Amino acid sequence: MRLPSHHRDPLPGTPPEPARPAGASARRRRPGIACLALAGLLGLSACAGGNDATPAAPSSADAAPSSPAPTKSFGTVRVEVSPAADTSMVNPVDPVVVTADGGELTDVTVSAAGSGERVEGELAQDGHEWRSKAPLAFDETYTVDYTARSGDRDSTGQSVFSTVDAAHEADVALNVKDGQTYGVWQVVEFNFSEPVVNKDEVEKAVTVDGAHRDGAFRWYSDRKLRFRPEQPWDPNAKVTVTANILGKDLGNGMIGNGNKTVSFSTGAEQRAFVDNNTKTLVAYVNGKETGRWPVTLGNPDWPSTTGKKVIIEQAASYAFKASSLNLKPGDPHYYPPFDASNVSRLTWSGEFIHQALPSAMPVLGVANVSHGCVGMPPEGAAYIFETFRPGDMVEVVNTDYPQADPDDGYGDWNIPFEHYSDEDWHGNW
Structure with a gap:
């Protein structure tokens, strides 16, 4: 299923997006x-x-x-x-x-x-x-x-x-946690509590060391900055991200109120290919095929987006409700609330990999009956949940539907690197 674009509820146990600190109000x-x-x-x-x-x-x-x-x-x-x-x-x-x-x-x-x-x-x-x-x-x-x-x-x-004073303080939060391990396609995101005007100065204040040879920045808004390497991070390596914004003039009188440093590790190179023509998902670890399963994708009214998508978060169980899609009882696409098992989120708007419902099991590998998700047999969904992690790649092809917006999740890898820093460049989304 796909949730509306404005619906960004995190999976259980996932911290909400950073909000402006209480101390940032004027005193x-x-x-x-x-x-x-x-x-x-x-x-x-x-x-x-x-x-x-x-x-x-x-x-x-x-x-x-x-x-x-x-x-x-x-x-x-x-x-x-x-x-x-x-x-x-x-x-x-x-x-x-x-x-x-x-x-x-x-x-x-x-x-x-x-x-x-x-x-x-x-x-x-x-x-x-x-x-x-x-x-x-x-x-x-x-x-x-x-x-x-x-x-x-x-x-x-x-x-x-x-x-x-407090009204002119600004801070920054990162989407990666210190000491955690992520997939080699993890994108680093910086969220500022106040709009940034002096973007060049902020970029100069950010350093990313280790596990890559070249990288670039892209601003998705005055508050959201991302960094990605030209190629995936090196597997099984360490990355240290530092945002030295203490005392930096962000513009409009806003001054950075603290530095931030986070070090994370990368795991093995893990990716999955989902092909709508064959309706299969094939998993690879370090370039070697490790599993192949039949799937069902989004139906003609709720097709799955194409392109490279990075796993955002995961949960053993996650509640799905048709009301999140503005569907009510009586609508032909309505479904009763249920708890999906072995869930890996691909977009904020509501595309997931998860175990298919019992009613969908007979059509796995044959027909598309989901609301945009990748439905899998129990053993396949369990493998992805237990083996893959946030930062691993899932690429969907041949659905004849555009890509998700690159900031609807981490679709940054759909942007050619030479265009990554060009905020006006638009791809197939």
């Missing part, structure tokens, strides 16, 4: 605290103190760090703080830098107003610069307190700024 930003400038006989000023503060524009990881405000000199010591006092929307990857000219810093602390945590940093041996070591938190207000010395006199100062 009221904490008020900033005015920079204080305390001057003794020595004379010391916080960068951008008082009414001379010049707010810095929001920055990205690839842009120059937040500019300090003009420095004032009262005596021989000048102190600068970056980000400048009262600056908002500071990119958390921009370092906090405190510098002293004409004297030395003796103490610098940077603390978060919300969590109370102190930012780790390092003071140069000559005492002229303090620099933070790690990225800051998002949607946080930070207070910089410092002490500077000239001769035997100490003076103190304070400066406050805030980082990118």
